[in-house]
Amino acid sequence: MAAKYKIPRGTYDILPDQSYIRRFLQDKFREAAETFNYREIITPIFEVADLFERTVGDSSDIVQKEMYKFQDKKGRIFALRPEGTASVVRSYVENNLDLKENSSKLYYMGPMFRYDRPQKGRYRQFYQFGIENIGSDSPYVDAEVIALADTFLRNLGLKNFSLEINSIGCPNCAKDYDNALIEFYLPQEEKLCSDCRRRLKTNPKRLLDCKVPSCREISQNAPSMLDYLDDSCRNHFEEVQKYLIHFCNCSRRKSQKNRN
Ligand SMILES: [Zn+2]
Ligand SMILES: [Zn+2]
Helix, strand or coil: CCCCCCCCCCCCCCCCCCHHHHHHHHHHHHHHHHHCCCEECCCCCEEEHHHHHHHCCCCCHHHHHHCEEEECCCCCEEEECCCCHHHHHHHHHHCCHHHCCCCCEEEEEEEEECCCCHHHCCCCEEEEEEEEECCCCCHHHHHHHHHHHHHHHHHCCCCCCCCCCCCCCCHHHHHHHHHHHHHHHHHHHHHCCHHHHHHHHHCHHHHHHCCCHHHHHHHCCCCCHHHHCCHHHHHHHHHHHHHHHHHHHHHHHHHHHHHC
16 A cells, blocks of 8 residues: 655654553652642643744744744634743743642643754654652752652663752853853854854853764863852752752652552
8 A cells, every 4th residue: 555645744643552662751750740739731732923933932942943833714823832931931820820729730741843954863753751849949940840850760760870969050050051051152253053053142051962073072161150149049959959969868768668
């Protein structure tokens, strides 16, 4: 049987002999999120494009070139969601969830869309899950989010991994750090890929996660954000680490109990 229609570029089918894997991942994520008292929120897969343009930031790669935008019959511009946070926050505000009990710890999962180049191994429709904890800036919350991710990986049965953490500080520290990055990369600008040369002007921190080998090599010697944290951000980061040790001790104790 010759196929007349082919799947759109950058997408994939999940066939019956593989779909159980998706189900397994979803179940384990749900389980980890609900252990930490997060509750599911389900939002539409498209929103007005402006929502993402405002919140993800005009200078991000997503908004610059990766949004899947379309116009409806009345000329309104929508976008297939490129990530989850903007929609969750939109719904949180629109539904006054700040006034409702147990509604600030939210998790979501589902398809996201980016008009990316499929030859780079990325998909135009991909699945993501995530959590949002809205309304608190406590270091405890940061630690909890990290511990949840750790719990998820452990629940999958993975053992051979380590947790590395960093801090991007507050907008003030981040600005100092951006300047340090520009100072570091600018003399080597001609060795950077074209994306990174653009990022240097718009969003220097994004250079640090470029996958192009020549950029990666340069980035190995880039200044560390931790050297640019002000006192209160450094304190916050230290508190996060203290709480994390607390979480780790708890789960270690738990697994010892299970063994007995
Ligand atoms: Zn700061
Ligand atoms: Zn690059």
